[in-house]
Amino acid sequence: MDSNAGISARSVAGMGWLWMVCFFHLVTSLEEILLDTTGETSEIGWTTHPSNGWDEVSVLDDKKRLIRTFDVCNVAEPGQNNWLRTHFIERRGAHRVHVRLRFSVRDCASMHIVASSCKETFTLYYHQSEADLASQELPEWREGPWTKVDTIAADESFSQVDSTGKVVKMNVKVRSFGPLTKHGFYLAFQDSGACMSLVAVQVFFYKCPAVVKGFASFPETFAGGERTSLVESPGICVPNAEETSTTGSSGIRLHCNGEGEWMVAIGRCVCKAGYQPIDDERVCQACPLGFFKVSVGHDPCLPCPAHSHAPLPGSRECVCQNRYYRSPMDNSDAPCTGIPSAPRDLSYEIVGSNVLLTWRLPKDLGGRKDIFFNVICKVCPAGSSGPCVRCGDRVQFEPRQVGLTESRVQVSNLLARVHYTFEIQAVNLVTELSPEAPHYATINVSTSQTVPSAVPMMHQVSRTTSSITLSWPQPDQPNGIILDYQLRYFDKAEDEDNSFILTSETNMATISNLSPGKIYAFQVRARTAVGYGAYSGKMYFQTLMGGERSDMVQDRLPLIVGSALGGLAFLVIAAISTLAIIFKSKRQETPYTDRLQQYISARGLGVKYYIDPSTYEDPNEAIREFAKEIDVSFIKIEEVIGSGEFGQVCFGRLKHPGKREYTVAIKTLKSGYTDEQWREFLSEASIMGQFEHPNVIHLEGVVTKNRPVMIVTEFMENGSLDSFLRQKEGQFSVLQLVGMLRGIAAGMRYLSDMNYVHRDLAARNILVNSNLVCKVSDFGLSRFLEDDASNPTYTGALLLTESIKD
Numbered sequence: 179m180d181s182n183a184g185i186s187a188r189s190v191a192g193m194g195w196l197w198m199v200c201f202f203h204l205v206t207s208l209e210e211i212l213l214d215t216t217g218e219t220s221e222i223g224w225t226t227h228p229s230n231g232w233d234e235v236s237v238l239d240d241k242k243r244l245i246r247t248f249d250v251c252n253v254a255e256p257g258q259n260n261w262l263r264t265h266f267i268e269r270r271g272a273h274r275v276h277v278r279l280r281f282s283v284r285d286c287a288s289m290h291i292v293a294s295s296c297k298e299t300f301t302l303y304y305h306q307s308e309a310d311l312a313s314q315e316l317p318e319w320r321e322g323p324w325t326k327v328d329t330i331a332a333d334e335s336f337s338q339v340d341s342t343g344k345v346v347k348m349n350v351k352v353r354s355f356g357p358l359t360k361h362g363f364y365l366a367f368q369d370s371g372a373c374m375s376l377v378a379v380q381v382f383f384y385k386c387p388a389v390v391k392g393f394a395s396f397p398e399t400f401a402g403g404e405r406t407s408l409v410e411s412p413g414i415c416v417p418n419a420e421e422t423s424t425t426g427s428s429g430i431r432l433h434c435n436g437e438g439e440w441m442v443a444i445g446r447c448v449c450k451a452g453y454q455p456i457d458d459e460r461v462c463q464a465c466p467l468g469f470f471k472v473s474v475g476h477d478p479c480l481p482c483p484a485h486s487h488a489p490l491p492g493s494r495e496c497v498c499q500n501r502y503y504r505s506p507m508d509n510s511d512a513p514c515t516g517i518p519s520a521p522r523d524l525s526y527e528i529v530g531s532n533v534l535l536t537w538r539l540p541k542d543l544g545g546r547k548d549i550f551f552n553v554i555c556k557v558c559p560a561g562s563s564g565p566c567v568r569c570g571d572r573v574q575f576e577p578r579q580v581g582l583t584e585s586r587v588q589v590s591n592l593l594a595r596v597h598y599t600f601e602i603q604a605v606n607l608v609t610e611l612s613p614e615a616p617h618y619a620t621i622n623v624s625t626s627q628t629v630p631s632a633v634p635m636m637h638q639v640s641r642t643t644s645s646i647t648l649s650w651p652q653p654d655q656p657n658g659i660i661l662d663y664q665l666r667y668f669d670k671a672e673d674e675d676n677s678f679i680l681t682s683e684t685n686m687a688t689i690s691n692l693s694p695g696k697i698y699a700f701q702v703r704a705r706t707a708v709g710y711g712a713y714s715g716k717m718y719f720q721t722l723m724g725g726e727r728s729d730m731v732q733d734r735l736p737l738i739v740g741s742a743l744g745g746l747a748f749l750v751i752a753a754i755s756t757l758a759i760i761f762k763s764k765r766q767e768t769p770y771t772d773r774l775q776q777y778i779s780a781r782g783l784g785v786k787y788y789i790d791p792s793t794y795e796d797p798n799e800a801i802r803e804f805a806k807e808i809d810v811s812f813i814k815i816e817e818v819i820g821s822g823e824f825g826q827v828c829f830g831r832l833k834h835p836g837k838r839e840y841t842v843a844i845k846t847l848k849s850g851y852t853d854e855q856w857r858e859f860l861s862e863a864s865i866m867g868q869f870e871h872p873n874v875i876h877l878e879g880v881v882t883k884n885r886p887v888m889i890v891t892e893f894m895e896n897g898s899l900d901s902f903l904r905q906k907e908g909q910f911s912v913l914q915l916v917g918m919l920r921g922i923a924a925g926m927r928y929l930s931d932m933n934y935v936h937r938d939l940a941a942r943n944i945l946v947n948s949n950l951v952c953k954v955s956d957f958g959l960s961r962f963l964e965d966d967a968s969n970p971t972y973t974g975a976l977l978l979t980e981s982i983k984d
């Protein structure tokens with residue numbers, strides 16, 4: 179095989195480093211005809227030797243059409259050597275040619291004169307030549323100058339012809355030969371004693387057609403000279419496509435096999451950035467207006483992200499609209515964002531010689547999460563008699579003055595009897611790209627006067643399905659005459675930004691137009707002539723469900739703590755003493771009480787009751803019904819804060835898509851757990867998920883589809899009531915302690931209404947948040963209390979009682 183014949187299939191298959199698509203057919207192969215006697219009706223004139231051998235005759239085919247054939251039938255005489263040679267055939271670039279023969283052969287046994295020399299075969303030869311130099315004697319009529327292709331035998335022979343002379347049996351054979359290296363060739367047919375008719379001869383070669391595939395175009399390519407050879411054909415990427423390779427090879431190539439079929443692709447082309455594939459990987463089309471494609475590849479064009487546009491077809495990225503930007507850290511396909519609006523509800527509280535500034539996030543974050551705050555401090559003359567000047571280096575900011583991530587800062591080292599102006603700027607990573615100045619909120623602070631301190635707590639006076647009446651004491655440090663109070667509230671299930679404001683001139687207010695059975699968060703702050711103080715911590719209260727009776731708080735707190743406080747304290751002490759005794763009691767479980775509780779749960783008559791998860795045959799069913807599955811990617815564990823019966827207890831953050839991130843507590847199940855431990859661990863989640871009350875710990879969800887298994891609850895900043903009271907002994911007012919007790923009682927009353935028996939109520943199982951709200955927790959039902967005098971379980975409740983006595 180010469181150098182033009184290509185590479186073998188074996189050598190290509192051995193190149194393991196090439197990217198290949200092996201043996202696929204792209205387009206049907208093409209046949210290039212070099213000789214065809216099928217439609218010949220006039221004399222063909224091929225050379226015969228000897229003269230009494232082959233005869234050229236005209237006959238009618240099966241469709242009554244006149245055709246030219248070559249016949250020979252010298253079967254009676256032995257030693258036949260009859261040759262028939264074609265005209266000179268130019269190969270026209272072919273490396274290997276194919277010969278299709280249509281012929282008939284007479285059955286030797288059917289002839290009347292049977293000779294031993296009768297044959298039913300003939301032989302095909304070829305001879306290459308640079309020019310048409312053949313004569314009657316050359317090349318010689320023997321195998322030497324000629325190359326044998328094959329001895330051809332008939333599959334079917336005939337015994338006689340019909341009345342019209344039509345041959346009954348016809349054979350079709352195809353033979354090929356190569357490689358061809360000269361300008362052309364002759365074919366020869368040798369008869370050695372057969373009675374046959376050569377009806378038609380077709381000489382052709384295969385070539386692979388021009389094709390566009392994989393964003394590359396390949397030219398028409400002739401098949402190789404050997405049956406198994408592969409002829410390599412280089413390709414060119416179509417317009418707006420470029421070559422890419424992940425295998426280290428270079429160039430795009432296809433291979434044409436001996437049958438004229440494309441095979442073995444090496445390398446590939448892909449559409450450029452700004453262009454997308456269409457028409458079955460034949461065309462790379464420019465992205466239309468409003469669409470873009472940032473990188474090369476087979477991906478389609480995408481619509482421009484928010485606040486951007488593609489002004490021209492074929493855009494690689496979208497241009498930001500006016501007043502929107504991308505930071506240097508943003509990807510080119512990221513949405514364009516703007517600067518944030520001003521912070522909201524800026525307020526201050528004077529703590530000693532320091533000022534604590536607090537505010538809420540801007541309403542518009544500009545579409546970004548990277549929000550920061552800068553503090554500008556100015557000293558302004560009284561009565562606006564001159565310009566304000568920046569505060570000096572004496573003034574200190576904690577934690578810092580610029581780049582704040584929290585919405586609070588404490589300012590210290592302020593001068594007395596000086597008027598200060600504080601600006602809180604909201605910035606993000608595109609603020610410096612905007613010609614606009616950062617938006618800010620301003621507040622004036624005079625160190626000669628102070629605003630009221632925060633209201634310590636709130637109490638529910640009454641509630642209906644659509645309203646809640648609340649009362650609260652005045653601040654511990656009013657710092658002047660209280661002019662009015664501002665109450666802020668919102669639905670706990672919704673975003674805090676959707677809050678409402680109500681102003682009251684007294685320390686009691688009725689909030690109307692609420693929804694039945696909803697839990698609302700409330701905050702209140704007092705105002706004097708100097709301004710508003712800080713908001714109280716959030717407290718949660720729930721409206722009645724439809725059909726429930728309106729309830730009134732029986733132990734209304736007096737608005738002014740006076741002589742009635744002693745009587746109230748006495749009642750509280752008695753209640754707490756009783757509660758402490760209840761805490762210390764032990765409940766012995768019996769099968770009867772368990773069955774009774776299940777019976778009550780099953781026959782609630784329309785009222786929501788607790789359902790024991792152990793009544794489910796499949797514990798997974800209880801988990802699916804009462805606990806929400808959380809995607810583990812939404813959870814970020816930040817710190818291990820303790821250990822529990824089944825594993826570690828962690829502090830972390832939970833971020834649902836499209837919602838704010840908030841802190842949570844995470845209980846994990848240690849590895850190597852048994853099936854029984856797994857059921858007990860998740861049983862607590864199945865129980866907790868049935869409760870919804872501001873004084874019962876809230877279940878955020880569970881993680882059961884990943885390891886470790888987790889229970890996620892709200893985070894209670896102050897931990898257990900037991901340890902919290904020990905740490906803060908003597909630091910709470912009577913009203914604060916009473917409020918904490920009322921919260922515990924409200925939670926237990928709710929559990930009782932649900933027909934749930936806690937079985938292990940103790941100060942260590944009461945958690946306290948940053949607003950001093952107490953919540954019942956720890957719903958593991960498998961533990962019994964031990965008679966151990968050193969057990970500190972109830973010490974916290976007794977400490978709470980002693981604090982009220984003091």
